[in-house]
Amino acid sequence: MNDADKRLLNELSDSETQKADAYNIRKNGKSIDRKTNPFVQIIPKEGNQGIDIYVKENTLLSVVHIPVILTESGLTDVVYNDFHIGKNANVIILAGCGVHNDEHKDTEHDGIHRFYLEENAKVKYIEKHYGEGLGKGKKILNPVTEIYMKNGSNMTMDTIQIKGVDTTERKTIGILESNTILVINEKILTEGHQNAKTIFQVDLNGENASTHVTSRSVATENSYQEFISDITGNAPSYAHVECDAIIKGNGQVKAIPEIYAKNPEANLIHEATIGKIAGEQLTKLMSLGLSEKDAEDVIIKGFLK
Numbered sequence: 172m173n174d175a176d177k178r179l180l181n182e183l184s185d186s187e188t189q190k191a192d193a194y195n196i197r198k199n200g201k202s203i204d205r206k207t208n209p210f211v212q213i214i215p216k217e218g219n220q221g222i223d224i225y226v227k228e229n230t231l232l233s234v235v236h237i238p239v240i241l242t243e244s245g246l247t248d249v250v251y252n253d254f255h256i257g258k259n260a261n262v263i264i265l266a267g268c269g270v271h272n273d274e275h276k277d278t279e280h281d282g283i284h285r286f287y288l289e290e291n292a293k294v295k296y297i298e299k300h301y302g303e304g305l306g307k308g309k310k311i312l313n314p315v316t317e318i319y320m321k322n323g324s325n326m327t328m329d330t331i332q333i334k335g336v337d338t339t340e341r342k343t344i345g346i347l348e349s350n351t352i353l354v355i356n357e358k359i360l361t362e363g364h365q366n367a368k369t370i371f372q373v374d375l376n377g378e379n380a381s382t383h384v385t386s387r388s389v390a391t392e393n394s395y396q397e398f399i400s401d402i403t404g405n406a407p408s409y410a411h412v413e414c415d416a417i418i419k420g421n422g423q424v425k426a427i428p429e430i431y432a433k434n435p436e437a438n439l440i441h442e443a444t445i446g447k448i449a450g451e452q453l454t455k456l457m458s459l460g461l462s463e464k465d466a467e468d469v470i471i472k473g474f475l476k
Contacts, residue, residue: 172203179240179269182301182333187263191236195222197250199243211235211262221251221283224264228257228289236265239282244274244308249281256324258289267299270310270335279311286317288324296328302335309337316343320351322377332359332367341369349377349406357386358475361394361422368397375408375437384412389471390422399427404437414443417474419467 172180176198193211196204200220207213210230214223224235241248256262272278288294302310318326332339345353353373361367373382382402390396402410416424430439448470456466 172198175242175271176240179242179271179301179303180238183238183267183269183299185265185297185299187234187297188236188265190234191265192234194236197237197239199241199246200248216251219251220249221253224252224254226254226256226260226262228259230257230260230262232261232263234263234265238266239268239280241268241270241278241280244272244278244306245276247279247281249283251283252285254284254286254294256286256288256292256294259291260289261293263295263297265297267297267301268312268314269301270303270312272302272304272306272308272310274306274308277309277311279313281313281315283315284317286319286326288318288320288326290321291323292321293324294326296326298328298330299333300331300336300339301333302337310335311338312336313340314342318343318345318353320345320347320353322348323350325352327354327356329356330358334360334362336367337365339367341367343371345373345382347373347375347377347380347382350379351377351381353382355382355384357384357388359386359388359396360391360471360475361389361396362391363394364392365394366396367394368399370399370401371412372401373403373410375402375404375410376406377408378406379408380406381409383410386414386416387475388416388424389419389475390416390424391419393421395422396424397427398425399429400441401429402439402441403431403433404439405433407434407436408438410439412441414445416445417471418445418447419471
């Protein structure tokens with residue numbers, strides 16, 4: 172790997188990355204390094220791009236890292252990764268994509284991740300996206316995450332778009348059986364003329380299934396964001412969806428909530444707040460000697476932290 176590769180991987184890293192005891196690093200459509208262990212197997216798919224990750228039942232506190240980096244302008248990379256999480260397993264999975272594009276052709280990564288959680292399995296999933304480069308070619312990322320949860324399983328998904336992504340459509344689908352918990356935390360920053368669309372579709376099919384979706388986003392300059400949530404309660408269940416967005420400059424944000432209670436004991440809540448940076452916050456920081464721009468940057472970083 173060269174310096175650009177290492178820089179991209181660093182942007183996708185997390186405090187847990189150094190603890191990874193299994194990993195698969197993909198560059199420009201090909202796996203360049205892989206490590207497995209007796210508890211986590213990573214197997215290339217036959218006849219298709221991608222890998223199958225098998226976490227054995229009763230595995231505790233394993234860390235798996237599967238980053239993707241793209242440095243070839245004009246490349247469209249599509250990958251299918253399936254995660255099979257065994258009964259009672261507890262695992263941290265770190266993923267994401269970093270794109271470097273200095274040329275005029277568009278570079279795109281479409282990652283389709285499917286999670287199959289067995290009974291009482293627990294997953295912490297962290298996904299980061301980042302783009303950089305001086306070329307006119309766009310950095311395009313379209314992640315799809317499908318989550319299938321059996322009785323008693325628990326999953327937390329932190330999805331973060333750091334910066335530099337020109338166009339993205341992000342779709343997350345959750346199918347929840349009884350006594351399951353799905354927590355999703357999304358953070359997105361868009362600048363310039365960037366566009367971001369996120370779709371959350373969750374079906375609460377089992378008794379005591381619950382989900383909590385939180386989206387925090389900042390749209391600056393001339394960028395546009397669209398947030399769509401579609402939550403269906405098919406059983407006695409609970410859902411809470413929050414969309415909080417800050418607009419700066421000519422940024423635009425649209426929130427489209429849909430909650431559908433098909434069971435009288437489904438308790439579904441949606442909240443949305445969209446607005447500019449509060450004047451009191453700016454005044455307070457500027458009184459400490461910060462310029463208006465620096466004060467805005469501090470507020471935005473704190474909001475997306």
